[in-house]
Amino acid sequence: MRSFVVVCTIGFLSATAFQKLRERAHSDPVPPAAPVAAGPAVDGAVVGVALQAGRNGHFFVRALMDGRMLPMMVDTGASSCAFSEEDAERIGIRLEPRDFTRVWNTANGTVPVAPIRVAVMQVGSITVRDVEAVVIPRGRLATSLLGMSFLKRLRDFSVSGGTMTLRG
Structure with missing residues (x-):
């Protein structure tokens, strides 16, 4: 007993x-992304953003998709952007159980995922179109991830101290 x-x-x-x-x-x-000068600007437009690390050392963004803002953690170790099913619903993506057709290997084991494409993702002044992503089933992902399917489409990104700079 x-x-x-x-x-x-x-x-x-x-x-x-x-x-x-x-x-x-x-x-x-999630602190707002600060615009930075990132090389030659086109017609005065800012082409980069600076992110400050949170208390836990991670970098967070507010990504705009289809007019809806979604907080995401930047994850250079994620091959693709990954949305929790809850966050996917917040930005208008509705899925059925049959949509979870692939399996991903993660640090926490394998998980079924639903592959999707996001027409337009915007972080600060940076816009990327037709971004590959996946949705992870309800309750399996606490924070959606801004992964390499977005980051590799940038001109570059770098980290110096507590600042990550994204250049579109």
């Missing part, structure tokens, strides 16, 4: 700690 109580207590504490971490990750405000 004592072992059962200990196991239940540990399980409860672990679940509570995990929930607090998720809440903290979602409550960290």
